[in-house]
Amino acid sequence: MKKIIGAITIGQSPRTDVIPELTKVINREDIEIIERGALDDMDKQYIETHLRPDPGDTVYVTRLRDGSQVKISKKKLLPLVEKRIRELEDKVDIIALLCSGEFPDYESKKPIVYPDKVLKGFASSISFKGRVAVLIPAEEQVDYGYKKWSAYFKDLVVIPISPYTSSLSDFERVGERIKREGTGLIIMDCIGYSEAQRDVLARSIGNIRIITTRRALARVLSELV
Numbered sequence: 001m002k003k004i005i006g007a008i009t010i011g012q013s014p015r016t017d018v019i020p021e022l023t024k025v026i027n028r029e030d031i032e033i034i035e036r037g038a039l040d041d042m043d044k045q046y047i048e049t050h051l052r053p054d055p056g057d058t059v060y061v062t063r064l065r066d067g068s069q070v071k072i073s074k075k076k077l078l079p080l081v082e083k084r085i086r087e088l089e090d091k092v093d094i095i096a097l098l099c100s101g102e103f104p105d106y107e108s109k110k111p112i113v114y115p116d117k118v119l120k121g122f123a124s125s126i127s128f129k130g131r132v133a134v135l136i137p138a139e140e141q142v143d144y145g146y147k148k149w150s151a152y153f154k155d156l157v158v159i160p161i162s163p164y165t166s167s168l169s170d171f172e173r174v175g176e177r178i179k180r181e182g183t184g185l186i187i188m189d190c191i192g193y194s195e196a197q198r199d200v201l202a203r204s205i206g207n208i209r210i211i212t213t214r215r216a217l218a219r220v221l222s223e224l225v
Helices: 019-026 044-050 073-090 115-124 139-149 167-182 195-203 215-225
Strands: 003-009 033-037 059-063 069-073 096-097 132-136 156-160 185-188 209-212
Touching: 003 073, 019 033, 019 215, 033 073, 044 069, 059 073, 059 139, 069 073, 073 096, 096 115, 096 215, 115 215, 132 139, 139 156, 156 167, 167 195, 185 195, 195 209, 209 215
Parallel strands: 003 033, 003 096, 132 156, 132 185, 185 209
Antiparallel strands: 059 069
């Protein structure tokens, strides 16, 4: 009997960029994934008009169905995510949020896996005194990134680079910068970062440890389902 994962993106489904890579890492034939998106019922104009961040809002970055990037307000997003949880919880065995941003502990009949907590669990289990680079999608998130990760690492640099609008050459340049600065660990803090982008960093830098949101989430899901 198949186990069913409910995958909720903060953008629009299907996430054709994410789900195939998650499935590959989970590597189980008895798994089915049902997708929902917080923004599925909206067009781009509505999203950019009604969900855009106001001054002082925490900015989240996500992908629409057509592959384009949008920036949305965290506080405006939260009830939309909860709505999708309610739609899925009677249909699935476990729910996974496809976003590494911070979310409240939603009440649900089914377990919910938060990539943010997964990544923080990895970080809290590592004793590392060297420089850590955290990649985030947008310039507006830099201060947020330092606040989020400085509890775990003291020598920290937060680098904005979009997984949706940046080229592989952009990632190569970031890798070269990270190498010059003597960084020993990278955290790719967004579900949008792909295996191809990770591989470019690894080739640019050489011997370095890289934690990706997609791999971390997939490995936890493979243990729970």
